[in-house]
Amino acid sequence: MKSLDEYAALAEQAHGHMCAGQILGLRMAMYGVKLLGIEDPAGHDRKRLVTFVEIDRCATDAIPIVTGCRLGKRALKFRDFGKVAATFCDLKQDRAVRVVARETAKRRAQELYPEMTNKNQQQMRAYREMPDEDLFSIQWVRVALGPEEFPGYKGERRVCAECGEGINFKREVVRDGRMLCKACAGEGYYTPLA
Numbered sequence: 001m002k003s004l005d006e007y008a009a010l011a012e013q014a015h016g017h018m019c020a021g022q023i024l025g026l027r028m029a030m031y032g033v034k035l036l037g038i039e040d041p042a043g044h045d046r047k048r049l050v051t052f053v054e055i056d057r058c059a060t061d062a063i064p065i066v067t068g069c070r071l072g073k074r075a076l077k078f079r080d081f082g083k084v085a086a087t088f089c090d091l092k093q094d095r096a097v098r099v100v101a102r103e104t105a106k107r108r109a110q111e112l113y114p115e116m117t118n119k120n121q122q123q124m125r126a127y128r129e130m131p132d133e134d135l136f137s138i139q140w141v142r143v144a145l146g147p148e149e150f151p152g153y154k155g156e157r158r159v160c161a162e163c164g165e166g167i168n169f170k171r172e173v174v175r176d177g178r179m180l181c182k183a184c185a186g187e188g189y190y191t192p193l194a
C-alpha cells in the first residue's frame with residue numbers, strides 16, 4: 001500500500017478536487033484492506049478484492065484509488081443504501097468486512113479543531129489524523145452472491161425476445177415463457193420516447 005499522502009494526490013487528480021470525503025474514502029479503503037491483510041490491493045493482489053459501496057458521493061470516488069476495484073472489471077459494486085459504508089471482500093480467503101463511517105466522526109472533528117471555521121478543512125485535517133476506531137465501526141460479514149456477480153464469470157449470453165438486445169451475466173427475466181431483458185420486463189429506469 002501507498003501512504004495516505006500518495007493516495008490523496010492520486011484521488012485529487014481523479015476526483016477533480018480535494019475534500020473531506022476523499023480523505024474519508026481513502027481511510028475507509030485503507031482500513032478495510034488492512035483488516036483483510038491484503039498488502040498490495042491494486043498491484044500484486046489485484047484479483048483478490050471486490051468492493052461494495054453504499055453511496056454515490058465523494059468518498060466513493062476515493063475507494064478505487066486504494067483497492068484498484070473498478071466498475072468495468074466487475075470488482076466495484078454499487079448498492080444505493082445512502083450510507084457512507086463499504087464492504088471489502090477477499091475472494092482468496094473467502095471473507096469480507098464492512099466498514100461504516102461513524103455518526104460521531106464529524107462532531108469529533110469539531111472537538112479536535114474548534115478554531116477551524118471551514119468545515120471541509122476541519123474535517124480533512126481531523127480525518128487524516130483520527131485513529132481508525134474513531135472514524136469507523138466494522139463488522140465481519142458474509143456476502144451471499146452467486147458466481148455470476150464476480151469477476152471471471154463466463155456465462156451464456158441471451159437475447160431479449162422483445163427488444164433484441166443482448167443480455168449478459170444472467171440478468172434475463174422469464175415472463176409468460178418469454179425471455180426478456182429487465183427493461184422489457186417492466187424493471188426499466190427509462191421510458192422510450194414515441
Ligand SMILES: [Zn+2]
Pocket residue numbers: 015017018019020021022058
Ligand atoms: Zn469531493
Ligand SMILES: [Zn+2]
Pocket residue numbers: 160161162163164165180181182183184185
Ligand atoms: Zn428487452
